[in-house]
Amino acid sequence: MERSDHIAFVVCKHDRLKNKARALSEYLGVDLREEPNRTDVGKYLNCGRDYYIEFKDALVCLKSLDHKKHGPIFSDFSCKSLEYRRLSRGVKQEAIARAVGVSGNYRPDVIDLTAGMGDDAFILASLGCNVTLVERNPVVFSLLENGFDRAQSYDALNIDIREIVKRMRIVFMDGSTFLNIDSVSADVIYLDPMYQKRRKSSAVRKEMQAFHSIIGTDEDAPNLVSVALKKARYRVVVKRPLRAEYLSNSEPSFSIKGKTTRFDIFVLPRFQK
Ligand SMILES: C[S@@+](CC[C@H](N)C(=O)[O-])C[C@H]1O[C@@H](n2cnc3c(N)ncnc32)[C@H](O)[C@@H]1O
Incomplete structure (x- = not known):
């Protein structure tokens, strides 16, 4: 039902949304990082964790670890x-x-x-x-x-x-x-x-x-x-x-x-x- 097994980690660089980012990473049981840190991307891709969530300034988006797949996905009522x-x-x-x-x-x-x-x-x-x-x-x-x-x-x-x-x-x-x-x-x-x-x-x-x-x-x-x-x-x-x-x-x-x-x-x- 609630699938989170495709999420590798949560990234948050700024204090503003840190609490929400931490709460989500704990809920999903994944790491909270300051940077995507691409050195271990292969490890995540191999086990099917091909997405991460980024909290950046005021924006929260879903990103693919394989950048060629698609750009960031976010909710935008002004699109x-x-x-x-x-x-x-x-x-x-x-x-x-x-x-x-x-x-x-x-x-x-x-x-x-x-x-x-x-x-x-x-x-x-x-x-x-x-x-x-x-x-x-x-x-x-x-x-x-x-x-x-x-x-x-x-x-x-x-x-x-x-x-x-x-x-x-x-x-x-x-x-x-x-x-x-x-x-x-x-x-x-x-x-x-x-x-x-x-x-x-x-x-x-x-x-x-x-x-x-x-x-x-x-x-x-x-x-x-x-x-x-x-x-x-x-x-x-x-x-x-x-x-x-x-x-x-x-x-x-x-x-x-x-x-x-x-x-x-x-x-x-x-x-x-
Ligand atoms: C196709 S999307 C809906 C798109 C939406 N109509 C829009 O305009 O953006 C279906 C969504 O329903 C959610 N969903 C499915 N069953 C649900 C349930 N029983 N309770 C709450 N959310 C549910 C899914 O997690 C998914 O995000």
Whole structure:
């Protein structure tokens, strides 16, 4: 479930994030270093520990020990792709918005049970939804938390982003454990679990490969859908590759299809008209 066996060590040069870096290295049971120290890289690569996490100034990123693989991976709510989606697309163009049921003035409260780097949740929050992001993988959560912390301290240039993240809260926990808390409730529960690796390789796919190494595939996702169906008030939304099978035993009420992905929407019977 929580895969940390691909992480060689944690690197932190500065005092600012030292406590977080130390906590993560202890949680993962790996060394905390001031420098990557490339002399023993071979040793780590040989035992499949091909990534490290770097805390540098205010940024936390995942890096490959084999630099040719891909550049640093980090959570960035001010990146170009999210900026484009936030500024040029609205509810009608964002399939995810229609999937969770955003319409008119209605903005559902959403729990994103598989937060990852938080992109989907950020888009929902940019459209006005309050979103709780739940992530269980310690490496991914560190990246997400750092993107979230940086966004909260953005200056006037990125004031919109700072306002958007005020509608988000992050939780480090397994999704089903979170849903079992009595006081937790949401209009809509959203899931986007990791799926099987595809063979194509582009720069983006290489980043996905990193995630597949760190996270693996979320084999317990069908169970998570069942728990979500018992807890959500109005809808459960599951993001899937376009041609993938349904994640649940029951068929969704309807699906919204894009070029490569599909949203399966379960409208809960007690609220169907
Ligand atoms: C494909 S990624 C999600 C990407 C995300 N939608 C985004 O926009 O960045 C799936 C994430 O869900 C997390 N995850 C899977 N099952 C989970 C569970 N039961 N509880 C919490 N997190 C889970 C994985 O660790 C992984 O980071």
